[in-house]
Amino acid sequence: MTPLLEVEDLHVRFPLTEGTIEAVRGISFTLGRERLGIVGESGSGKSQTGRAILGLTARPGEVTAKRLAFDGIDLMAAPERLRRSLRGSRMTMVMQDPRYSLNPVMTVGQQIIESYRAHKRVSGRDARRAALAMLDEVRITAPDRVMALYPHELSGGMGQRVMIAMMLITGPELLIADEPTSALDVTVRGEVLRILDQLVAERGMGLILISHDLEMVASFCDRVLVMYAGKIVEELASGALDQARHPYTRGLIGCLPKLAGDSHPLPVLTRDPAWAR
Amino acid sequence: MATPLIEARNLSVRFGVGRLTVAALDDVSFTLAPGESLGLVGESGSGKSTVLRALTGLAPLSGGSLKLGGVAVPTPRRMNFFTAVQMVFQDPYASLHPRHTVDQILAEPLAIHRIPHAETRIVAALREVGLGPSYRFRYPHQLSGGQRQRIAIARALILRPKVVLLDEPTSALDASVQAEILNLLEDLRRAFGLAYILVSHDLAVVAHLCERLIVLRQGRMIEETTAGALRDGSVKTDYTRAMLAASGGFTRVGPTAPPTAPLRNT
Ligand SMILES: Nc1ncnc2c1ncn2[C@@H]1O[C@H](COP(=O)(O)OP(=O)(O)O)[C@@H](O)[C@H]1O
Ligand SMILES: Nc1ncnc2c1ncn2[C@@H]1O[C@H](COP(=O)(O)OP(=O)(O)O)[C@@H](O)[C@H]1O
Ligand SMILES: [Mg+2]
Numbered sequence: 047m048t049p050l051l052e053v054e055d056l057h058v059r060f061p062l063t064e065g066t067i068e069a070v071r072g073i074s075f076t077l078g079r080e081r082l083g084i085v086g087e088s089g090s091g092k093s094q095t096g097r098a099i100l101g102l103t104a105r106p107g108e109v110t111a112k113r114l115a116f117d118g119i120d121l122m123a124a125p126e127r128l129r130r131s132l133r134g135s136r137m138t139m140v141m142q143d144p145r146y147s148l149n150p151v152m153t154v155g156q157q158i159i160e161s162y163r164a165h166k167r168v169s170g171r172d173a174r175r176a177a178l179a180m181l182d183e184v185r186i187t188a189p190d191r192v193m194a195l196y197p198h199e200l201s202g203g204m205g206q207r208v209m210i211a212m213m214l215i216t217g218p219e220l221l222i223a224d225e226p227t228s229a230l231d232v233t234v235r236g237e238v239l240r241i242l243d244q245l246v247a248e249r250g251m252g253l254i255l256i257s258h259d260l261e262m263v264a265s266f267c268d269r270v271l272v273m274y275a276g277k278i279v280e281e282l283a284s285g286a287l288d289q290a291r292h293p294y295t296r297g298l299i300g301c302l303p304k305l306a307g308d309s310h311p312l313p314v315l316t317r318d319p320a321w322a323r
Numbered sequence: 324m325a326t327p328l329i330e331a332r333n334l335s336v337r338f339g340v341g342r343l344t345v346a347a348l349d350d351v352s353f354t355l356a357p358g359e360s361l362g363l364v365g366e367s368g369s370g371k372s373t374v375l376r377a378l379t380g381l382a383p384l385s386g387g388s389l390k391l392g393g394v395a396v397p398t399p400r401r402m403n404f405f406t407a408v409q410m411v412f413q414d415p416y417a418s419l420h421p422r423h424t425v426d427q428i429l430a431e432p433l434a435i436h437r438i439p440h441a442e443t444r445i446v447a448a449l450r451e452v453g454l455g456p457s458y459r460f461r462y463p464h465q466l467s468g469g470q471r472q473r474i475a476i477a478r479a480l481i482l483r484p485k486v487v488l489l490d491e492p493t494s495a496l497d498a499s500v501q502a503e504i505l506n507l508l509e510d511l512r513r514a515f516g517l518a519y520i521l522v523s524h525d526l527a528v529v530a531h532l533c534e535r536l537i538v539l540r541q542g543r544m545i546e547e548t549t550a551g552a553l554r555d556g557s558v559k560t561d562y563t564r565a566m567l568a569a570s571g572g573f574t575r576v577g578p579t580a581p582p583t584a585p586l587r588n589t
């Protein structure tokens with residue numbers, strides 16, 4: 047069976063006058079209809095990995111790969127037109143802060159309907175019906191009222207649900223969620239994760255959940271890739287944080303303050319230059 | 324009992340006018356002893372930052388009273404208030420002037436308070452937060468997030484305050500940098516007998532740094548508890564218990580089970 051996503055030796059480079067930044071340095075993985083986590087500290091290349099898969103690398107960034115394929119389609123060879131139509135219909139991305147990704151001068155309803163109609167030939171009335179149903183799926187009460195709101199009128203948790211609704215209304219098979227809950231309260235975070243979890247399970251989607259929060263990702267995903275300096279240094283099975291072997295992963299787990307057990311001072315991470323090689 | 328360092332009684336803060344009035348704080352009372360560390364927790368919008376802003380005079384009180392060292396605090400605050408009380412914000416990117424060097428950033432409070440020997444003080448302040456003198460001539464954009472937060476802490480400590488108000492001081496930082504900053508805050512507290520009021524959404528961070536904490540909800544204090552109670556789960560309200568449960572990571576109810584008690588429109 048063709049995997050949903052194949053990534054082999056993916057590189058993302060930014061050639062700048064002061065030298066080339068190697069944001070992603072040869073990572074490989076495949077994804078089925080499962081929940082895959084990517085964790086690592088800021089600058090480790092998580093977002094650039096997600097963007098490269100979708101074809102959203104900013105200029106002057108360059109993407110190379112031995113293979114980058116979505117449902118068997120060779121993305122490296124695909125013309126921009128094909129990538130654009132895949133993006134938004136079959137593969138899509140939810141970003142950290144909905145306030146920056148939603149259009150501030152359009153109502154929630156207009157935006158969801160527009161993103162639906164960009165990919166589906168349906169009447170305005172059917173699009174509206176689909177939008178209401180989708181808002182209900184992300185558990186928004188009184189969706190018809192929420193459709194008339196502007197992004198600034200939404201709380202963080204509502205904004206994030208609206209984003210998820212907008213991204214999932216076309217029924218994509220792959221969702222890349224980049225820090226989707228980092229701007230949310232812990233209690234709301236759990237609720238947004240639960241919605242994502244249920245939609246992914248019901249629709250049989252593949253999900254890549256990008257986050258710096260190792261504990262959250264490990265408790266949510268089936269598998270976790272740990273990135274450091276643009277490389278994958280370790281892969282962990284769900285809930286198996288205690289089996290981490292790489293000193294970077296272990297160091298990350300160790301330096302978190304914990305409610306169970308009190309250690310003063312906290313262990314700090316001492317970086318070995320060899321990790322980045 | 325010794326005089327509390329801070330004594331806040333029935334603090335109320337309202338924003339807006341008429342029908343649009345929001346009671347951001349409603350009848351909040353607490354004390355802080357010298358050298359003590361108090362946590363403030365609650366969901367976003369519950370009033371945590373408003374407590375700190377009310378203390379520093381940035382948010383006007385509509386009711387209640389405030390004492391520092393047993394003496395009523397006047398509004399507007401006098402200059403000597405800020406030699407005792409300083410603040411560190413969440414976002415080290417936004418809280419440092421982008422076009423000022425570290426040297427200028429640290430010199431400013433000294434100049435305002437007419438404190439001599441600025442250069443010696445600045446070099447010492449940098450040393451206290453673990454940075455060498457070469458950092459004096461850097462701009463904020465030339466520093467990492469953790470280094471910027473060290474500068475913000477150095478700026479808060481340069482006047483040798485008795486209490487530092489910390490608003491989500493490590494929330495924007497990576498776990499490894501957070502550990503370094505938390506260790507630094509503990510070291511400085513010990514070295515200078517500092518008291519802290521710490522706002523954080525991370526209960527483990529609060530339990531690590533504070534002995535006592537108060538829980539806010541919609542501007543009201545709904546629980547006063549201890550780090551020990553957070554650790555052994557013996558908190559009193561469902562609200563605090565729910566926060567505690569949520570901080571333990573994601574728990575799947577069952578492979579296909581619908582979520583229990585869906586929370587809507589949060
Ligand atoms: N537009 C860009 N130009 C140059 N370098 C960039 C650009 N975007 C990202 N980078 C660099 O790529 C690296 C990885 O970034 P990113 O994938 O955003 O990290 P993460 O999401 O893990 O925090 C970082 O060193 C970052 O500075
Ligand atoms: N300057 C302001 N004007 C109007 N409302 C405000 C202002 N600052 C805070 N609020 C409101 O006061 C309440 C408490 O806010 P805040 O103290 O910032 O919460 P927290 O720090 O717990 O997230 C919120 O409802 C917020 O919208
Ligand atoms: Mg990122």
Ligand SMILES: [Mg+2]
Nearest residue numbers: 371372373490
């Ligand atoms: Mg706040």
